[in-house]
Amino acid sequence: MPETLVETRGLVVDYAARRSLWGPANDATRVLRGVDLHIDTGEIVGIVGESGSGKSTLGRALLGLVPATEGEVLYAGHPLDAQPEGALSLRRQMQMIFQDPMSSLNPRHTIRTILTRPMLLHRVATSQAAADATVAAVLDRVGLPLAVLARYPHELSGGQRQRVGIARAVMLRPRFVLADEIVSGQDVSTQARVLVLLRELCAEIGMSLAFISHDLSVIRALCNRVYVLNGGVVVEEGPCETVFAAPQHAYTRALIDAIPLPVVGTGWLAA
Amino acid sequence: MVDTSLAQTPHRSWQPALRAALGDPKVLVGGGFIAFLIVLALGADLLAPHDPLAQDLMLGSLPPVGMAGAEPGYWLGTDDLGRDVLSRFIHGTRTALTVAFIAATIAAVVGTFVGLLAGYFGGWVDAVVSRLIEIWMAFPAVLLSILIVAILGSGVHSVIFAIAIIDWTRFARVVRAETMAQRQTDYVTAGQVLGFSRLGILAGEILPNVLWVVLGLFTLELGLAVVIEAILSFVGLSVSSDTPTWGGMIAQGRGIIYQAWWVFALPLAGLLATVLAFNQLGAGLRRSLDPVMQR
Amino acid sequence: MSPLLSIDNLSAVSRRDGKPILRNVSLHVDSGTIHGLVGESGAGKSTISKIILGIVSGGVVVTSGSVMLGANDLVRMPEREKRVLIGSQMALIPQDPLTALNPGRRIGDQLTDSLRMWKGMGHKAAWARGLELLDHVAIRDPQRVMGLFPHHLSGGMRQRVLIAAAFAIEPKLLIADEPTTALDATVQKQVLQLLKRLQAEHGTAVVFVTHDLGVVAQICDAVTLLFQGKVMEQGTAETIFNTPSHAYTRALLAASPRYDDPAAGLNPIDDAVIAACRAEVAQFDGAQHA
Numbered sequence: 001m002p003e004t005l006v007e008t009r010g011l012v013v014d015y016a017a018r019r020s021l022w023g024p025a026n027d028a029t030r031v032l033r034g035v036d037l038h039i040d041t042g043e044i045v046g047i048v049g050e051s052g053s054g055k056s057t058l059g060r061a062l063l064g065l066v067p068a069t070e071g072e073v074l075y076a077g078h079p080l081d082a083q084p085e086g087a088l089s090l091r092r093q094m095q096m097i098f099q100d101p102m103s104s105l106n107p108r109h110t111i112r113t114i115l116t117r118p119m120l121l122h123r124v125a126t127s128q129a130a131a132d133a134t135v136a137a138v139l140d141r142v143g144l145p146l147a148v149l150a151r152y153p154h155e156l157s158g159g160q161r162q163r164v165g166i167a168r169a170v171m172l173r174p175r176f177v178l179a180d181e182i183v184s185g186q187d188v189s190t191q192a193r194v195l196v197l198l199r200e201l202c203a204e205i206g207m208s209l210a211f212i213s214h215d216l217s218v219i220r221a222l223c224n225r226v227y228v229l230n231g232g233v234v235v236e237e238g239p240c241e242t243v244f245a246a247p248q249h250a251y252t253r254a255l256i257d258a259i260p261l262p263v264v265g266t267g268w269l270a271a
Numbered sequence: 272m273v274d275t276s277l278a279q280t281p282h283r284s285w286q287p288a289l290r291a292a293l294g295d296p297k298v299l300v301g302g303g304f305i306a307f308l309i310v311l312a313l314g315a316d317l318l319a320p321h322d323p324l325a326q327d328l329m330l331g332s333l334p335p336v337g338m339a340g341a342e343p344g345y346w347l348g349t350d351d352l353g354r355d356v357l358s359r360f361i362h363g364t365r366t367a368l369t370v371a372f373i374a375a376t377i378a379a380v381v382g383t384f385v386g387l388l389a390g391y392f393g394g395w396v397d398a399v400v401s402r403l404i405e406i407w408m409a410f411p412a413v414l415l416s417i418l419i420v421a422i423l424g425s426g427v428h429s430v431i432f433a434i435a436i437i438d439w440t441r442f443a444r445v446v447r448a449e450t451m452a453q454r455q456t457d458y459v460t461a462g463q464v465l466g467f468s469r470l471g472i473l474a475g476e477i478l479p480n481v482l483w484v485v486l487g488l489f490t491l492e493l494g495l496a497v498v499i500e501a502i503l504s505f506v507g508l509s510v511s512s513d514t515p516t517w518g519g520m521i522a523q524g525r526g527i528i529y530q531a532w533w534v535f536a537l538p539l540a541g542l543l544a545t546v547l548a549f550n551q552l553g554a555g556l557r558r559s560l561d562p563v564m565q566r
Numbered sequence: 567m568s569p570l571l572s573i574d575n576l577s578a579v580s581r582r583d584g585k586p587i588l589r590n591v592s593l594h595v596d597s598g599t600i601h602g603l604v605g606e607s608g609a610g611k612s613t614i615s616k617i618i619l620g621i622v623s624g625g626v627v628v629t630s631g632s633v634m635l636g637a638n639d640l641v642r643m644p645e646r647e648k649r650v651l652i653g654s655q656m657a658l659i660p661q662d663p664l665t666a667l668n669p670g671r672r673i674g675d676q677l678t679d680s681l682r683m684w685k686g687m688g689h690k691a692a693w694a695r696g697l698e699l700l701d702h703v704a705i706r707d708p709q710r711v712m713g714l715f716p717h718h719l720s721g722g723m724r725q726r727v728l729i730a731a732a733f734a735i736e737p738k739l740l741i742a743d744e745p746t747t748a749l750d751a752t753v754q755k756q757v758l759q760l761l762k763r764l765q766a767e768h769g770t771a772v773v774f775v776t777h778d779l780g781v782v783a784q785i786c787d788a789v790t791l792l793f794q795g796k797v798m799e800q801g802t803a804e805t806i807f808n809t810p811s812h813a814y815t816r817a818l819l820a821a822s823p824r825y826d827d828p829a830a831g832l833n834p835i836d837d838a839v840i841a842a843c844r845a846e847v848a849q850f851d852g853a854q855h856a
Binding site: 050051185187188189191192193195196199214215216217218219220221222240241244254255256257258259260261262263264265266268269 | 606607721747750751752754755758759762777778779780781782783784785803804807808817818819821822823824825826827828829830831832833834835840
């Protein structure tokens with residue numbers, strides 16, 4: 001029986017009302033309306049939805065980056081803010097890969113600084129030399145030359161930046177990683193390489209992955225299980241084989257129907 | 272896996288950037304001029320050909336060398352009291368640079384600190400700081416500085432204090448906005464996810480980006496401080512009248528502009544050149560050293 | 567019948583370093599057909615569409631070849647005549663519906679610009695035609711939408727407005743530059759259906775720039791696949807998708823994720839295939855120099 005690693009119970013998230021000293025106050029917006037979700041150890045779970053579905057907010061809530069208005073987020077059975085091993089240990093165990101690698105890497109740090117600072121913070125490495133050694137090994141694993149260490153983010157290609165982002169997330173050997181739309185807008189060839197790399201890394205480190213995407217085809221390629229999000233609620237959940245073979249909810253069917261397959265003569269456009 | 276124990280992990284060398292900075296024409300021209308002024312200020316006693324205070328009414332209103340009636344040794348002429356213009360200008364550099372560097376530094380440090388706090392913590396901290404800045408900026412700067420010096424009494428300390436107390440808002444306003452923008456970036460979120468404390472993110476992620484904006488403002492402020500000092504000297508509120516200052520020379524020269532325009536012209540030219548040099552130096556440093564400007 | 571758009575042996579280089587951007591590209595688009603221009607980033611597909619539209623940046627220099635619209639060569643025409651020809655016979659559906667509309671002008675004014683400019687319509691006539699056009703792209707309550715500003719509309723609605731604007735002058739040639747990339751999947755399908763319907767009704771020729779092979783398979787009649795500015799494979803959609811002859815085409819198809827096949831999307835393009843493509847390009851460059 002697999003053990004549940006990350007879990008939400010009745011998660012509701014409102015974006016706070018904006019208060020202004022003199023101007024009119026905006027009402028709070030409800031983004032998530034009671035989400036129950038669980039991600040088991042070693043599992044790759046897809047979260048799919050269109051713009052405004054709340055999928056990015058859900059991802060951020062899983063990491064404790066946005067507070068729950070109602071309900072709770074549990075990690076290893078305990079609420080995020082009441083971890084037995086403390087907050088810093090939790091931060092080591094939960095990591096994130098961002099959609100836009102350019103904006104997620106500090107433009108005024110070298111890749112070396114970007115990668116070694118977290119290791120020193122978490123004492124994964126106790127000296128700069130040890131941190132360097134680990135970073136070198138991780139770079140090699142994600143397929144980047146050591147030379148990138150002396151570069152600034154804007155001196156790398158988009159694909160290389162993406163790999164630095166992945167290296168930063170897995171370097172601390174986390175147990176859970178959130179990937180938010182990380183292959184959208186990428187070329188097909190780059191996309192496939194990133195998906196394969198993620199899959200291998202999950203197996204090697206034994207980490208769980210929550211993979212947020214608007215693209216069901218990518219989810220199908222990567223994930224074991226999928227949550228379909230619409231209007232801040234989960235409309236359908238299940239193993240990918242089941243959901244894709246026999247979608248139960250009309251919205252899931254509409255999402256699948258909306259994907260054009262690279263096959264001619266399907267009459268897709270007419271349907 | 273490579274044998275990482277042997278791996279030489281490459282470091283970013285500072286040498287290419289430094290070389291680029293030293294080869295940048297803006298840095299060379301701007302920095303060269305400022306360095307020249309610093310030498311003048313430090314060595315004023317040795318470099319000035321005459322005692323800047325020595326009066327000789329027999330040698331009053333002498334024109335610069337090269338014009339009819341010039342006296343050798345008084346290269347840029349004398350004022351109506353027969354004091355050597357060049358010597359007074361050289362000694363005036365001292366006050367100008369002292370005030371500029373100290374006042375701009377205080378304004379920059381205070382403004383950056385306040386701006387960072389307001390921008391990063393937001394909420395009531397930001398509300399208080401923002402209102403304070405708005406009220407501050409509603410006062411006319413020059414009149415406010417005159418008021419401050421009038422209350423504190425004239426002297427270099429008062430001038431420095433007046434400039435810093437007025438101009439910290441320039442830094443605070445810009446740093447606050449920049450910090451707020453930084454706080455929204457993915458790399459700040461990444462810092463949070465990685466477990467850095469608020470202070471760690473402020474110092475490790477936000478500050479390295481904000482500092483480049485501060486550098487630009489700082490060089491602007493250096494030039495501005497020189498001008499404000501000159502204005503205060505001009506209205507007679509800076510240092511005591513027996514210390515030569517550019518502003519004092521301009522004020523004096525204005526009265527005798529038809530008899531001895533050179534008394535007026537030299538400090539004015541020096542003022543313009545200094546402001547321009549500081550701005551060029553700032554732009555050049557940023558252009559050659561800021562990693563983001565290298566793309 | 568000769569094709570509406572004939573690009574023959576089009577080559578272009580970068581002004582800065584003289585590096586080739588397009589290498590002897592030829593393609594032909596008949597009236598009433600949709601031609602897919604496919605390739606990964608840097609393949610030159612946007613450059614081609616910009617050359618056709620006469621909006622290529624100063625950094626790109628066309629070194630040889632011709633772009634014929636009917637009997638006119640766009641590469642060699644005087645600038646003034648070219649602008650009139652392009653403005654009156656071509657239209658663009660841009661990638662980003664957010665920035666393609668001026669945020670400060672009403673939908674109605676922007677929609678009727680081309681009618682007043684190229685069809686010589688008065689304000690009243692153009693406005694009436696604008697209402698029809700919005701109705702035609704299935705926008706409800708056109709009367710109200712004409713008076714709105716772009717930020718009042720969703721991304722899908724804006725793309726509908728842009729499609730209506732593109733068809734306003736009944737262009738002979740339409741350039742669609744990744745027109746659905748910024749849209750949600752369900753909205754993308756509706757927009758593609760709309761585009762196909764209007765294209766068929768008007769018999770328009772379309773150059774459809776995209777990197778999405780799924781979209782190409784569903785909407786295009788013919789396909790040109792580019793790699794670093796060189797045509798790798800060209801043919802009807804049936805040929806390209808059913809019996810691809812180039813290894814690069816096959817690799818791209820295998821690398822595209824599919825919801826009906828979990829193994830698809832996990833086959834990165836083999837380095838050997840990329841190397842072979844690069845060699846093909848290098849060989850071409852060598853032959854040009856010799």
